[in-house]
Amino acid sequence: MKIVFAAMLVSTAALAASPAEDELRAVYATAVEVAEGKRIAEASCARCHGANGISSTKDVPHLAGQRAAYLDLQLQAYRQSARVQSGMTGIVRYLSDDALLRVAAYYASLDPPRPATPPAKAAPARSDPVQAGKGAAAACAGCHGESGVSSMPGTPSLVGLDPKYFVGAMQAYKSGQRAHDMMKAIAAGASESDVSNMALYYALQKPARAQTPQAGNPAAGKKAAAACAACHGELGVSGNPATPSLAGQDAEYLAAATQAYKSGARKDESMKGPVAELDERAMKDIAAYYAAQQPQPLNVRRPLTLTEWTERCDRCHGVNGNSTDPLMPRLAAQRADWLERMLHAYRTGTRKSTAMAAMSALMSEADVKDLSAHYARQNARAVTYIVLPPADKKKRGK
Helix, strand or coil: CCCHHHCEEECHHHHHCCCCCCCCCEEECCHHHHHHHHHHHHHHCHHHHCHHHCCCCCCCCCCCCCCHHHHHHHHHHHHCCCCCCHHHHHHHCCCCHHHHHHHHHHHHHCCCCCCCCCHHHCCCCCCCHHHHHHHHHHHHHHHHCCCCCCCCCCCCCCCCCCHHHHHHHHHHHHHCCCCCHHHHHHHHHCCHHHHHHHHHHHHCCCCCCCCCCCCCCHHHHHHHHHHHHHHHCHHHCCCCCCCCCCCCCCHHHHHHHHHHHHHCCCCCHHHHHHHCCCCHHHHHHHHHHHHCCCCCCCCCCCCCCHHHHHHHHHHHHCHHHCCCCCCCCCCCCCCHHHHHHHHHHHHHCCCCCHHHHHHHCCCCHHHHHHHHHHHHCCCCCCCCCCCCCHHHHHHHHC
């Protein structure tokens, strides 16, 4: 028989105390208090969170087997408007601290839910986007170079370009906003994921100058390019993802692109003014100047695999999402849609946590979905917290 009254809670007053002044104080719930928590939960919580804390409602979490201290803290957060959700706020507003503790103890005493999909039937691992990008970019190597460093005059290098700019350029070729028959056909045949993966692959390659000649005068181009630095960065290294870096780019391509902006063949209001007074000589000089500059590595990270992400999450939430920290929620067997919703809330700042905001900010939409599905498939384990009496604590310290 499971002992339900051994679950440990932590009072909010204890959390406010200084660590030097007081450790987290355990609050024990007796069997009678757990029964009272069940009565309150059935009257106030079951309609959304389901009988016995197993939710069947989209975006509503399972509560059965969740860590008691964590549940109590979240209920208190709703009462204090630190977390805002109209349904929850209206319910907890009229419950006392003791009632919230008993509800938390009741849900912690229940057997956790079974995973929606057993781990053995886990979805196949997502392919490495960098390797996928390399494969998709193989057809581009003949013109742009194997690693995106051009050796063909008139053809741009693709290294040193922010992925957002690369994707935008491909979309412009596909829509016809940029006129180039071959590129339009290539862009039309590439899927959205192919383009994103290629952009990432090129962004992670070691930057190098294009292996092509420069027809202009770099010294004269430096003076003429002074007005370009505001958008394209000092020495042609852009700090704006929407604006391309020009450092190390093929000179002939740069001159041709500048001429296209001047003639209107390429549309961009921000370029229209700066190129209006440039003649052919000045365009070649500016192109030669930027072609001579050293391109710089981008601040782009290689995406983490699902295994790498789960290793990071398990540090706080326990192996396979089975937390052993009373203040950390169990993720195992939780509803995937709820986990997705919370990760989005941390990413947007609607739910506050410095650690979770920093972690989730690095996640792609695919990472969010994969992580949520992973933890929803894990087997959940109940945890009973046992707090040693003070005398035993002293013995352990000896």
